[in-house]
Amino acid sequence: MGDDGLDRYGGELTAVRVSDHDRVTDVAGVTVGQHHRIDDDATVADAEIAGSGWATGSTVICFPDGATGAVDVRGGGPGTRETDLLDPANSVLGPTAIVLTGGSAYGLAVADGVMTELERDHRGLAMDAHGHVVPIVPAAVVFDLTVGGWSSRPDADFGVKAVRAAGVEVATGSVGAGAGARAGALKGGIGTAGVTFDDGPAAGITVAALMVANPVGSVIDPGTGLPWDVADHGYHRLTTPAAAEIDAYAALQAKGTVLNTTIGVVATDATAGPGMMRRVAIAAQDGIARAIRPAHLPLDGDTVFAVATNRVPRPTYHPVPPGLDPELAVITAVSAAVASVVQRAIVGAVLAATPVAGIPTFAQTLPSARRRA
Structure with missing residues (x-):
């Protein structure tokens, strides 16, 4: 498949x-805007002390020329x-924009501001x-209310x-809706990935994902210190970290939080109606299950929007x-690719995360796991 490392796609x-x-x-037809606030002195709440700062x-995915779309919700706490x-x-064919945001249910207020700004632009x-x-x-x-102050x-x-x-x-990383995200015991964040078909029924079509990685489960295998199935999906090529780092990560992961969610948007420039895009959204959830273990738990809110421009x-x-x-034919090809794109975006979010509120990052915890050529 060339030098891009996408060995899995060959099969x-x-x-x-x-x-x-x-x-x-x-x-084509997708733009992204993000806004976040991160204080240098932000802290994480625990059972005894409230968080601060x-x-x-928030991250907003916009479709200036319109789109068709659907959604699939698999978590028990969306x-x-x-x-x-x-x-x-139902009657509406698709979204004008999609909001992914922190703040738990309080964060839904972000959509009011998005609507106001879009209305100004007609x-x-x-x-x-x-x-x-x-x-x-x-x-x-996503639930991030214990990272920083509860009212922040x-x-x-x-x-x-x-x-x-x-x-x-x-x-990517600790930005937008991923600013306060955690991936198990590690810092989560925003990740994105995309592929383009060169032949077949989907020739010339691009399918891509933007994911907020904030899961209860782990993106990193505590037995190896590497992303799950890293040898299988072939893109995030990392050297095996030192045994002492793997042991430290396994102990850290045992202390992870249980109030989390992974959400995202998958998009394609293919021509498709809402019914077929629902199939793409369902297939995208397989990417969450590949990247995160366990996934789709009662306290997760795993939600994926699928949009065609x-x-x-x-x-x-x-x-x-x-x-x-x-x-x-086209949507079958898109659905076959979308799970791997979602998986890469989630793993990429964790690898790109930078420190926030003292939450350890992948780079800090497993520093000897470096990208291979």
Whole structure:
């Protein structure tokens, strides 16, 4: 498969490569804006002492030219807004923007600011001939209320600032909605990844993910000190850390928190309706299960939005038998790729995380695990 390291794809797909910048904005029609507040003196709450300072933020994924979409929720403790709207049985075809944010259920207020800012730009579902619009802004939250002060959480102003910051650059690690994220005992964060198909029914199509890694479970195998299945998925190529570091990490992981969530957005520039995008959202959850163990627990809120920007026309040279969805061939290829993209984004979030509020990072805990050439 070339020099990109995506060995796993050779067995699953043909002629797929890392997208131009390996990020969700490689999908035409997607922009990302982030805003966070992190205090140098922020602390983490424990059973005896309350946390203090700020360590939280928001990430907004925007679709300036519209999109179709769906959502899949697998965790037992989700915090969401407007997910029913994305049921393929309902009338709205897709979102204007999607909010991923810290603050637990309080953070849903960020969507109010996003709606206000989008309305100022006249972006949303057109309602009449007078220019009135209703922006469609689904949202999902992560629990980070014990990182920093309990009342230090994102509000509508975070949403306004995130929309104003939207563009094609995507910062990763301890930023945006990942500012206060934890991945088990380690610092979590934002990660992104993408691939582009070179041939087959999805030729020319890009599929990518942006994930907030904040799971109850671990992204790192306590037995090896490396991401789960690292030899299998082939992209994050790391040297095996020292035995003493592995032992220290295993002891640390045993003290992890139990109030967490992994959320994200997968996007493609393929042409697809909400029904097929629901299949993509379901497939994306497999990426969470590959990257995190255990996943989809009662206190997780694992939620993945799947969006199509409809920039690449449906191919005519891969006909689908009558009676089946005409998007089936393309979405089958996209679904086969999306789990690996989500997995890479989650692992990348943990590897890119920087210290916040004293939460140890992968780089601090397992410093001898270095990227191999």
